[in-house]
Amino acid sequence: MEELEYFAKLPSLEEAIEAVADARKENGALFNHQRHLEQSTVDEVRRVLIANQEAIRQVPSFDELFAILERLLTPIRGAKEMYIYDAALRLGSYLKKMPERVYLHMGTRVGAEALGIAVAERAWIAVEELPSAFSPLKAYEIEDALCRYKDDLKRVHGRLKQRLR
Template sequence: MDLENSIARACQSRDVHGVKHSHQNLIPPRVLATAGERLRASAAELRSREDFEAMHDLLKARIGSIRGVGPLQVYDFATRIGLRLGLRPQRIHLHAGTTQGARALGLDVRGRSWLRPGELPTPLGDLTAGEIEDILCIYKRELADLPR
């Protein structure tokens, strides 16, 4: 599959069974289509990015201003497109869920859009940025219930 098709698939936000990903469930199809059009037009620029963070920043610049597209959608699209390009996040990108999880661990994330894995307590800091992002987001409520 070429990059343009990968971008289109990423922005359609459907899994291999055609089911819309829960993170994008409430986003209207026209918003996803607009994001896909802008990103397909930027395919050459995306291909030229050497790391995930540069590619993520380009996505944010291209689609972040679309009404209905927020930091979580930018991150999700970047991870899907990044898989095609062989790029993985090196930072933990702070969207709503990861921010809640980081705060539950007592981290001060005010004014921050990302964390480095080493800023988190062991053993979390030993995981990849993508693994940490998943844990902070998925287990934000459980992390808040942990004793300090």
């Protein structure tokens, strides 16, 4: 993913945090998922992440990075689960800590449910729980596909269920 390459090549963790908080692409445009962010949310996220950059720098895995960001950012008004996942993925790219499981948020939950995967009360699903067609993909690519194609997956799954009756 081009977006992750941008974050991976930033020169310092502080610059990565700035870019993550701003939710902007290399060309300065806002990422689609974050187009409704208020400046006060961005400012507070930046402040909190910079204040905690040493803990962020030392995370051993994406799971730990996500847990730290979830704990730090959830109390911030406007920092919702999609923003937190995206922030973790982008910082993970800089830190070379990428997800090995598919993290669930509103869009990915819909996509996973359309495939018949039980997702209630779950934060993630293992790649192995998905149909084998997903196996060539990395966990973050699967997350993107489930979210992006959730409506198509619902439609196809609904048709399959009707035919199997």
